Amino acid sequence: MKTAFINGSPKSKLSSSEAILKDLQSCFSKNIEIINYNLRKSFLTDEEIETLFGFDVFVFAFPLYVDGIPSHLLNCLCQIEEAAKNIKDKSITVYVLVNSGFFEGHQNRLALDMMKHWCAKVGFEWGQGIGIGGGGALAGLSNVPLGKGPKSSLGIALKSLVDNISTKSQADNIFVSMNFPRIMYKLIGEFGWRQEIKKNGLKVKDLSRRL
Numbered sequence: 001m002k003t004a005f006i007n008g009s010p011k012s013k014l015s016s017s018e019a020i021l022k023d024l025q026s027c028f029s030k031n032i033e034i035i036n037y038n039l040r041k042s043f044l045t046d047e048e049i050e051t052l053f054g055f056d057v058f059v060f061a062f063p064l065y066v067d068g069i070p071s072h073l074l075n076c077l078c079q080i081e082e083a084a085k086n087i088k089d090k091s092i093t094v095y096v097l098v099n100s101g102f103f104e105g106h107q108n109r110l111a112l113d114m115m116k117h118w119c120a121k122v123g124f125e126w127g128q129g130i131g132i133g134g135g136g137a138l139a140g141l142s143n144v145p146l147g148k149g150p151k152s153s154l155g156i157a158l159k160s161l162v163d164n165i166s167t168k169s170q171a172d173n174i175f176v177s178m179n180f181p182r183i184m185y186k187l188i189g190e191f192g193w194r195q196e197i198k199k200n201g202l203k204v205k206d207l208s209r210r211l
């Protein structure tokens, strides 16, 4: 079964979507063919679109942007939708992982619904969605084994996703958060923001400046 892992984060490093896809890939046995794509652009070439239609399964992973799909990825989805009008055999099943800065996994519910509607419009099969809260921490946890400590719930969700992908089955969406206290996530996040703004030559009070 040919599976495309499509990373829709625009980040070239420290991407949580990339970390999630790496963890997911580690759960598969070798007899599944996985090709990785990074969609850090707003346009796909005709060749890229043609190649994508040769897959059996798409697994998208992307960050939640303004409660929805990042605009560069949305543009690529529109291109695929247009191209699909000329393709008869579209037996592609779509699985989607969305991660958010907010701690609660259900923040990603609307973005997953958007992807499900897109599948219906294009004529693809919807497989399952996973909404992951506390995504801001994930890139920094890439050394933590999946299923352990803060990645316990994520481990359970990804293993059930692997079972569904392997059989091209459909299942209900799953929503998870990191397994550590929400307050700790908030404090570490705020510490990170203060470091970042100083690195960029501004003051901590500029974080709350109104433009």
Ligand SMILES: Cc1cc2nc3c(=O)[nH]c(=O)nc-3n(C[C@H](O)[C@H](O)[C@H](O)COP(=O)(O)O)c2cc1C
Binding pocket: 009, 010, 011, 014, 015, 016, 017, 018, 062, 063, 064, 065, 066, 067, 068, 099, 100, 101, 102, 103, 107, 134, 135, 136, 137, 139
């Ligand atoms: C432009 C922009 C919009 C965002 N909007 C949201 C949002 O609406 N809700 C949320 O929880 N996080 C939001 N975030 C945070 C990202 O979803 C979060 O940092 C995510 O972990 C990034 O994933 P990545 O590393 O795979 O790009 C936003 C980030 C950016 C840059």
